[in-house]
Amino acid sequence: xxxxxxxxxxxxxxxxxxxxxxxxxxxxxxxxxxxxxxxxxxxxxxxxxxxxxxxxxxxxxxxxxxxxxxxxxxxxxxxxxxxxxxxxxxxxxxxxxxxxxxxxxxxxxxxxxxxxxxxxxxxxxxxxxxxxxxxxxxxxxxxxxxxxxxxxxxxxxxxxxxxxxxxxxxxxxxxxxxxxxxxxxxxxxxxxxxxxxxxxxxxxxxxxxxxxxxxxxxxxxxxxxxxxxxxxxxxxxxxxxxxxxxxxxxxxxxxxxxxxxxxxxxxxxxxxxxxxxxxxxxxxxxxxxxxxxxxxxxxxxxxxxxxxxxxxxxxxxxxxxxxxxxxxxxxxxxxxxxxxxxxxxxxxxxxxxxxxxxxxxxxxxxxxxxxxxxxxxxxxxxxxxxxxxxxxxxxxxxxxxxxxxxxxxxxxxxxxxxxxxxxxxxxxxxxxxxxxxxxxxxxxxxxxxxxxxxxxxxxxxxxxxxxxxxxxxxxxxxxxxxxxxxxxxxxxxxxxxxxxxxxxxxxxxxxxxxxxxxxxxxxxxxxxxxxxxxxxxxxxxxxxxxxxxxxxxxxxxxxxxxxxxxxxxxxxxxxxxxxxxxxxxxxxxxxx
Amino acid sequence: xxxxxxxxxxxxxxxxxxxxxxxxxxxxxxxxxxxxxxxxxxxxxxxxxxxxxxxxxxxxxxxxxxxxxxxxxxxxxxxxxxxxxxxxxxxxxxxxxxxxxxxxxxxxxxxxxxxxxxxxxxxxxxxxxxxxxxxxxxxxxxxxxxxxxxxxxxxxxxxxxxxxxxxxxxxxxxxxxxxxxxxxxxxxxxxxxxxxxxxxxxxxxxxxxxxxxxxxxxxxxxxxxxxxxxxxxxxxxxxxxxxxxxxxxxxxxxxxxxxxxxxxxxxxxxxxxxxxxxxxxxxxxxxxxxxxxxxxxxxxxxxxxxxxxxxxxxxxxxxxxxxxxxxxxxxxxxxxxxxxxxxxxxx
Numbered sequence: 001x002x003x004x005x006x007x008x009x010x011x012x013x014x015x016x017x018x019x020x021x022x023x024x025x026x027x028x029x030x031x032x033x034x035x036x037x038x039x040x041x042x043x044x045x046x047x048x049x050x051x052x053x054x055x056x057x058x059x060x061x062x063x064x065x066x067x068x069x070x071x072x073x074x075x076x077x078x079x080x081x082x083x084x085x086x087x088x089x090x091x092x093x094x095x096x097x098x099x100x101x102x103x104x105x106x107x108x109x110x111x112x113x114x115x116x117x118x119x120x121x122x123x124x125x126x127x128x129x130x131x132x133x134x135x136x137x138x139x140x141x142x143x144x145x146x147x148x149x150x151x152x153x154x155x156x157x158x159x160x161x162x163x164x165x166x167x168x169x170x171x172x173x174x175x176x177x178x179x180x181x182x183x184x185x186x187x188x189x190x191x192x193x194x195x196x197x198x199x200x201x202x203x204x205x206x207x208x209x210x211x212x213x214x215x216x217x218x219x220x221x222x223x224x225x226x227x228x229x230x231x232x233x234x235x236x237x238x239x240x241x242x243x244x245x246x247x248x249x250x251x252x253x254x255x256x257x258x259x260x261x262x263x264x265x266x267x268x269x270x271x272x273x274x275x276x277x278x279x280x281x282x283x284x285x286x287x288x289x290x291x292x293x294x295x296x297x298x299x300x301x302x303x304x305x306x307x308x309x310x311x312x313x314x315x316x317x318x319x320x321x322x323x324x325x326x327x328x329x330x331x332x333x334x335x336x337x338x339x340x341x342x343x344x345x346x347x348x349x350x351x352x353x354x355x356x357x358x359x360x361x362x363x364x365x366x367x368x369x370x371x372x373x374x375x376x377x378x379x380x381x382x383x384x385x386x387x388x389x390x391x392x393x394x395x396x397x398x399x400x401x402x403x404x405x406x407x408x409x410x411x412x413x414x415x416x417x418x419x420x421x422x423x424x425x426x427x428x429x430x431x432x433x434x435x436x437x438x439x440x441x442x443x444x445x446x447x448x449x450x451x452x453x454x455x456x457x458x459x460x461x462x463x464x465x466x467x468x469x470x471x472x473x474x475x476x477x478x479x480x481x482x483x484x485x486x487x488x489x490x491x492x493x494x495x496x497x498x499x500x501x502x503x504x505x506x507x508x509x510x511x512x513x514x515x516x517x518x519x520x521x522x523x524x525x526x527x528x529x530x531x532x533x534x535x536x537x538x539x540x541x542x543x544x545x546x547x548x549x550x551x552x553x554x555x556x557x558x559x560x561x562x563x564x565x566x567x568x569x570x571x572x573x574x575x576x577x578x579x580x581x582x583x584x585x586x587x588x589x590x591x592x
Numbered sequence: 593x594x595x596x597x598x599x600x601x602x603x604x605x606x607x608x609x610x611x612x613x614x615x616x617x618x619x620x621x622x623x624x625x626x627x628x629x630x631x632x633x634x635x636x637x638x639x640x641x642x643x644x645x646x647x648x649x650x651x652x653x654x655x656x657x658x659x660x661x662x663x664x665x666x667x668x669x670x671x672x673x674x675x676x677x678x679x680x681x682x683x684x685x686x687x688x689x690x691x692x693x694x695x696x697x698x699x700x701x702x703x704x705x706x707x708x709x710x711x712x713x714x715x716x717x718x719x720x721x722x723x724x725x726x727x728x729x730x731x732x733x734x735x736x737x738x739x740x741x742x743x744x745x746x747x748x749x750x751x752x753x754x755x756x757x758x759x760x761x762x763x764x765x766x767x768x769x770x771x772x773x774x775x776x777x778x779x780x781x782x783x784x785x786x787x788x789x790x791x792x793x794x795x796x797x798x799x800x801x802x803x804x805x806x807x808x809x810x811x812x813x814x815x816x817x818x819x820x821x822x823x824x825x826x827x828x829x830x831x832x833x834x835x836x837x838x839x840x841x842x843x844x845x846x847x848x849x850x851x852x853x854x855x856x857x858x859x860x861x862x863x864x865x866x867x868x869x870x871x872x873x874x875x876x877x878x879x880x881x882x883x884x885x886x887x888x889x890x891x892x893x894x895x896x897x898x899x900x901x902x903x904x905x906x907x908x909x910x911x912x913x914x915x916x917x918x919x920x921x922x923x924x925x926x927x928x929x930x931x932x933x934x935x936x937x938x939x
Contacts, residue, residue: 033792040788049701050711059652059669060702070655140652143661221790224711225887255787262782262885271787419898449642449900452650468655480657497662
């Protein structure tokens with residue numbers, strides 16, 4: 001026994017040594033060893049895995065603050081304008097006031113106070129340079145934007161002119177670029193070009209660790225457990241021409257969690273202030289006494305701006321019949337999806353009837369609800385759906401309980417990525433709807449990589465996917481992705497970039513080409529209404545729920561004054577970081 | 593001409609010859625296995641249908657409206673990851689890069705796989721090695737004691753071992769998390785160290801690492817103790833009834849000495865088990881790491897498999913393969929020396 005005891009002691013000693021060794025191994029010297037809780041705003045759900053690089057031209061950054069989309073994250077770098085989904089408007093950031101349009105020329109003034117984190121002045125030349133390098137090195141956003149732009153030129157130090165393409169005139173895409181492109185410093189990024197000898201692949205792979213931005217925060221700590229930004233106390237935005245002060249938190253930190261559950265547990269424990277992740281039955285948190293809140297204090301709790309949709313492959317036998325598509329859409333129990341799959345985070349289809357518009361006021365104002373009403377459905381209309389099928393001659397002829405089309409039983413698979421539990425639950429309800437009207441629908445949940453490939457190549461019957469949510473170019477982008485067939489070319493294409501249904505309608509294509517160049521609001525409303533009627537009549541797909549683009553739940557254990565729907569600030573619930581949502585950081589206060 | 597040898601030299605010569613043959617054969621087989629393992633590690637993940645870059649491409653092209661531009665992005669990604677080349681070409685590049693310790697980039701995040709592994713493998717080893725060793729040691733001692741003492745001790749403790757060894761690891765981890773982390777709030781709920789700390793060589797940081805280490809560590813140890821104890825108890829009971837034990841008792845050899853014999857013999861299969869556990873530990877304590885958000889390799893491998901991340905899957909399975917091969921080889925060597933029958937078979 002003595003021998004065993006000695007062995008045990010030895011082993012314990014080895015373990016302790018291993019622990020200390022590990023700690024030392026991972027030790028990195030920093031100026032602070034601890035982030036003061038009352039100076040740090042913690043996030044979750046925005047970063048999975050470690051940051052790869054901090055290069056705005058990279059296609060592989062995996063970096064939570066290098067997010068350039070319809071509502072770019074304005075923390076380290078900044079865009080010309082910020083989008084606000086609350087009112088659908090643009091708010092100037094680096095731009096000084098509104099842009100001026102003269103024909104196809106867009107003129108933007110740059111704020112004179114703006115400068116980079118290294119103190120160098122930010123000028124119109126940086127804007128010209130930004131657009132130029134994205135074009136030169138063919139980044140995804142550069143490739144897309146330059147299809148619609150002829151030139152970007154700095155007229156003087158504080159004026160830039162963007163000339164829209166005559167061939168591909170699309171004002172919405174021009175405005176989209178104002179909110180999407182992070183302006184990058186010419187003087188600093190030229191060094192990246194030089195050290196990589198202007199090689200596009202090498203430049204896009206450059207880590208740019210010394211990154212220079214114009215935003216209120218700078219890169220501070222990056223490792224496999226966390227990513228931390230520190231406030232730039234010399235930030236130009238404290239000038240009265242912008243925010244007039246610095247944001248409240250000194251640090252923005254994102255700990256890296258293994259999955260949603262781990263993030264949720266940390267959030268409940270008060271280790272996370274702003275949660276950007278799905279957490280079911282959120283109301284139970286405040287009912288249990290936690291200082292947790294969402295943007296709206298009643299259902300749907302979040303700002304729903306996107307619409308996960310079931311897409312029919314209209315080239316498949318059976319699904320080429322509008323009656324079958326519409327019958328399925330009518331039979332689905334959306335209220336069940338609302339309560340079981342979505343934790344009431346969606347409006348009911350009875351309250352906000354389905355169409356291509358998201359449930360926000362700016363988008364719904366673009367359609368005539370009365371004109372759409374005869375074509376809309378509320379769900380669980382089993383008798384009506386059955387009648388529709390019967391009238392179309394699609395009946396159960398062999399008595400097996402399932403209907404046949406052209407003598408063959410209609411058997412459909414409905415698909416979404418595995419592990420997307422709320423989507424899986426929604427599709428089970430779609431499958432039940434099918435059974436209830438005599439259509440055999442089974443669920444299929446492959447890996448995301450398989451599902452995405454299926455969607456692009458048309459290897460599916462019904463598939464679930466979300467098109468664009470919100471942004472200055474929406475709802476046009478969403479409608480375009482949903483219905484534009486590129487003049488019929490997508491129907492038989494081997495791979496499609498959108499129009500997952502492979503649906504084609506010449507009039508819809510025509511409308512989608514007209515909308516971006518239409519400025520008259522009445523005409524715009526007419527076009528959108530007509531497009532929506534086509535959508536509802538032909539049913540190439542149907543929205544299963546409304547959903548937020550970013551979840552926004554806050555824990556007010558440490559910080560308070562977060563944006564809420566009833567606070568009259570017009571700050572959107574975009575996690576205090578995205579688009580005009582960054583305004584929230586300037587209002588935050590510590591809990592007393 | 594006949595060479596005269598002293599009996600001793602002749603014995604050593606034959607003895608070593610037998611071993612050289614034995615090890616030579618083993619090494620050749622291990623090398624062949626290793627080559628096939630590399631080929632399978634490379635090939636199998638690539639046979640899964642689907643587009644492994646789907647996640648990167650879908651986020652890069654979000655909001656884009658031009659099909660030609662989207663196609664160009666897709667091609668660029670495939671080129672960047674070398675997926676535009678044929679499988680044999682990719683295999684040659686894979687082997688070449690292996691010599692430089694380059695496993696490619698993760699198709700989920702674009703991170704360097706070598707960096708991902710070097711960032712997390714130490715956490716896994718620091719968690720697994722002590723947990724396996726302590727679980728194994730305590731389990732074996734308790735198992736042997738139960739077999740030797742018998743009576744009430746065995747009757748009480750054996751069902752307890754059975755219970756422990758049959759608790760699913762995830763169940764125990766979740767229960768521990770709920771009781772100690774969420775309800776009693778005496779243990780951290782997840783992570784490798786406190787959320788507000790920055791890695792530094794300070795006692796505060798080291799203390800935090802130790803504190804965060806406890807829950808995943810004990811969740812592994814407790815389950816391991818049960819399994820080891822049951823194995824050891826059965827082996828010990830078998831040995832205690834063996835003829836040599838009875839004979840020793842007839843000879844009047846003291847119990848302490850007999851127990852030593854019994855323990856040594858019962859240990860043999862347990863050592864094999866230990867070696868294999870150590871060999872596979874590189875794969876990570878999947879459950880503990882995932883539930884406690886511990887920054888180990890197991891969790892990363894799990895994510896890689898779900899996301900069809902070829903380079904990461906290949907690298908992790910290669911590491912596991914190497915671990916298992918080394919462990920098996922070590923067991924073979926130990927057996928070669930310990931078990932005279934091995935040598936005899938070569939003569």
